[in-house]
Amino acid sequence: MDGTVLVADDDRTIRTVLTQALTRAGCKVHATSSLMTLMRWVEEGKGDLVISDVIMPDGNGLETLPRINEKRPGLPVIVISAQNTIMTAIQATEADAYDYLPKPFDLPDLMKRAARALDQKRRATPAVRPVVEPASGQQEDLPLVGRTPSMQALYRLVARVMNTELPVLITGESGTGKSLIARAIHDFSDRRTLPFVVAAPSDLEGMDGPSAVIARAKGGSILFDEVGDLGEAAQGKIVRMLDAMGDSAPRVMATSQKDLMERMEAGAFRQDLFYRLGGVSIAVPSLRERVDDIPLLAKHFLARAERDGTNARRFAEDAMELIRAYSWPGNVRQLENTIRRLTVTSPSEEITRPEIEMVLGSQPAIEPLMGGGSGDKLSSSVAKHLRRYFDLHGGVLPPPGLYTRILKEVEMPLIEIALEATGGNQAKCAELLGINRNTLRKKITDLDIRVTRRRKLM
Numbered sequence: 001m002d003g004t005v006l007v008a009d010d011d012r013t014i015r016t017v018l019t020q021a022l023t024r025a026g027c028k029v030h031a032t033s034s035l036m037t038l039m040r041w042v043e044e045g046k047g048d049l050v051i052s053d054v055i056m057p058d059g060n061g062l063e064t065l066p067r068i069n070e071k072r073p074g075l076p077v078i079v080i081s082a083q084n085t086i087m088t089a090i091q092a093t094e095a096d097a098y099d100y101l102p103k104p105f106d107l108p109d110l111m112k113r114a115a116r117a118l119d120q121k122r123r124a125t126p127a128v129r130p131v132v133e134p135a136s137g138q139q140e141d142l143p144l145v146g147r148t149p150s151m152q153a154l155y156r157l158v159a160r161v162m163n164t165e166l167p168v169l170i171t172g173e174s175g176t177g178k179s180l181i182a183r184a185i186h187d188f189s190d191r192r193t194l195p196f197v198v199a200a201p202s203d204l205e206g207m208d209g210p211s212a213v214i215a216r217a218k219g220g221s222i223l224f225d226e227v228g229d230l231g232e233a234a235q236g237k238i239v240r241m242l243d244a245m246g247d248s249a250p251r252v253m254a255t256s257q258k259d260l261m262e263r264m265e266a267g268a269f270r271q272d273l274f275y276r277l278g279g280v281s282i283a284v285p286s287l288r289e290r291v292d293d294i295p296l297l298a299k300h301f302l303a304r305a306e307r308d309g310t311n312a313r314r315f316a317e318d319a320m321e322l323i324r325a326y327s328w329p330g331n332v333r334q335l336e337n338t339i340r341r342l343t344v345t346s347p348s349e350e351i352t353r354p355e356i357e358m359v360l361g362s363q364p365a366i367e368p369l370m371g372g373g374s375g376d377k378l379s380s381s382v383a384k385h386l387r388r389y390f391d392l393h394g395g396v397l398p399p400p401g402l403y404t405r406i407l408k409e410v411e412m413p414l415i416e417i418a419l420e421a422t423g424g425n426q427a428k429c430a431e432l433l434g435i436n437r438n439t440l441r442k443k444i445t446d447l448d449i450r451v452t453r454r455r456k457l458m
Contacts, residue, residue, distance in 0.1 A: 001111075003048035003118040007031040008038040009080070010056050018051065021111060027118075035059040043071050049098075049117050051110075054081040054088065062091045069096055076117040080105055086144040089155030090162070090188050100156070102147035108452065144180055145300050146293040150285040154181075161280045162189040167252040169260070169277045172284030175331030178255040179225060181284060186221040191251055194220030201234050210241035217250035227277065228258030228269065235270045242276050252277065262384075287328040287335060291421060294324050294335070301336050305343040313343050319353040326360055382410075412447050415440070424451050 005027050007018050015031040022029045030046060032038055035056050041047055050068065052061040065077055076098035081088050092100040098117050101110055146152070161168060162185045170178045179198075186196045197217045204210055213222060224230075224238060242252065254277045263269040287294065298315065306312050315323065328334055338359055342351050345359075386406070390398065415433070422428040426444075430437040444451060 001025040001027055001115045001118060004028040004030065004046060005114065005118075006038055006041050006047035006050045007052075008035060008050070008056065008061065009033065009053040011053070014053075014080075017107065018110075021107060022114065025111060025115070027114075033057065035061065035064050039064065039067060039071075042068055042075065045072075047075065049114060050075060050077040051114065052077060052079060054079060062088075062097075065092075065097060076120070078110070078113060078117060080110075086155045086158060086184055089152065090159045090184075093156070093159035100152075102152060104147075144177060144184060145297055146290060147296065148285075148290040148292050150290050151293060154282065154284065157280075157282055158185055161185070161282075164280075165251070166279035167254070167277050168280045168282060170253065170255045170282045170284060171260075172255075172257060173286045173331055174257050175333035176284040176286060177332050178257070178284055179223065181282060182221075182223045182253045182255060185253065186251065189221075189251070191220050194218055194250075196221050196223070197250070198223045198225055200225070201230060204234050204237040204241070210237055210244070214241065214245065214250065219248045219250055221251040221253060224252075224254040224277070226256055226258075227254045227273075228256040228260055228263060232270070235273050239270060239273050239276065287331045291324055294328075295320055297332060297335055298323055298339060301339040302343065305340060310343045311349065313346060313349060313351055315351050316353060319351055319356050322353050322356050322360075408447065411443065412449065415443060415447065416449055419449070419451055426451065 001022075005018075005022050007015055007022075007029060008031075009015050009018075010033045012033070015033070019029045019031050030041055032041075033056070035052075035058050038050070038052065042050070052064070054061040061079060061081075065079075068075060068077060077096075078099045078101065079088075079092045079097045080101050080103055081092075082103040088102075089100050099113050101113070144151075144155075158181065168182070168185060170181050172178050183196065186192060195216060195218050197213060197220065199213050199222055203213050227235075227238075230238070260269050260274055260278075264271055264274050287297075298320070302313050302315075323335075330337075338356075341359060342355060346352075346355055415429070418429045418432050419426075422432060426440055427437055430440040433440065443449075
């Protein structure tokens with residue numbers, strides 16, 4: 001890695017670690033805790049890359065981005081922030097940041113992104129765009145909080161598509177926040193001053209139903225919520241409505257917790273509607289797929305409850321361990337309702353593990369995977385996949401060795417995800433999987449799985 005990197009962060013530890021890592025990689029580094037100093041360096045022509053925090057003692061790093069773009073068009077800026085909300089990712093994208101990473105960040109990951117930024121030469125001068133300002137109170141009330149890679153990838157995708165004309169299909173289990181994603185796309189887009197209309201099946205009834213929905217939207221956004229539940233007649237009306245849209249048409253979005261591809265193949269969902277709605281597909285991960293976000297969300301909901309007038313609460317350490325370990329079949333909505341109940345019923349400032357056990361005791365441990373009301377569990381999903389695999393061979397048997405290949409397909413992601421969940425700790429991973437540590441090591445070698453111990457900065 002070659003070049004000069006300007007690092008701006010008010011945390012001395014982060015400045016030191018980044019300076020050491022970048023220097024070892026072959027870069028020259030100038031580090032500061034001041035945005036004023038950073039801007040002086042930029043104006044003097046120093047630096048091939050900027051790595052900047054958002055909240056600084058003398059200003060906001062995001063608000064500095066347009067000035068950097070104006071003074072040095074094409075100078076890449078990587079934003080790092082402890083504000084792990086969708087708003088930060090959107091603001092960073094709107095202000096033409098090269099990349100965005102939440103704190104605590106993975107140092108090797110940041111180094112890879114820095115190397116790409118230094119290697120990549122901008123082909124065109126980026127346009128300077130204003131930072132999007134949310135409506136009053138919007139940022140605080142938006143529970144789209146997360147710093148896991150899956151949520152950060154979702155944030156980046158939302159930021160990229162929010163000002164396009166493409167229709168958006170948002171999929172995910174019940175309670176994951178699909179409608180919130182749709183609302184965020186509208187509220188932070190160029191259409192945010194126009195209406196956001198949620199079209200219910202009853203809105204499509206009658207001759208004037210579809211045209212009335214379009215008229216209500218006034219060029220804003222229309223959301224078809226849970227389109228997988230709509231019958232054939234309602235689906236047909238949506239298709240005709242979309243085809244009738246002319247100039248100044250509203251943005252179209254849809255949500256579904258059902259697998260529309262599967263329903264389409266089964267003849268239960270119109271193919272023409274599927275392709276009209278699926279311009280961009282956004283998959284919202286379940287809460288059990290982003291366990292590291294659970295403590296962050298839990299604290300977010302505690303803080304919200306306190307703002308709403310309840311007494312301040314905190315979780316005992318073993319209580320938080322139980323919250324992390326629970327599967328949360330109802331996802332973020334279930335977590336929010338559970339914490340709201342605990343803030344009301346808990347007699348003391350510290351919420352204990354027995355209190356959580358009492359609340360969760362009567363709730364199911366897990367629910368079927370996404371697939372709608374069919375009740376499909378993992379075994380059924382695997383069976384469908386295998387039947388499709390055999391069908392693709394057109395009546396000819398697949399190549400020999402199928403048993404080993406299929407087991408490898410299941411075993412490899414299981415071990416990779418378990419390693420990720422345990423931070424690369426093989427002893428913990430073996431305990432989690434219920435296998436011998438030597439067995440785990442052999443499988444890692446045989447399956448050629450890369451193990452990385454996560455190093456994170458606070």
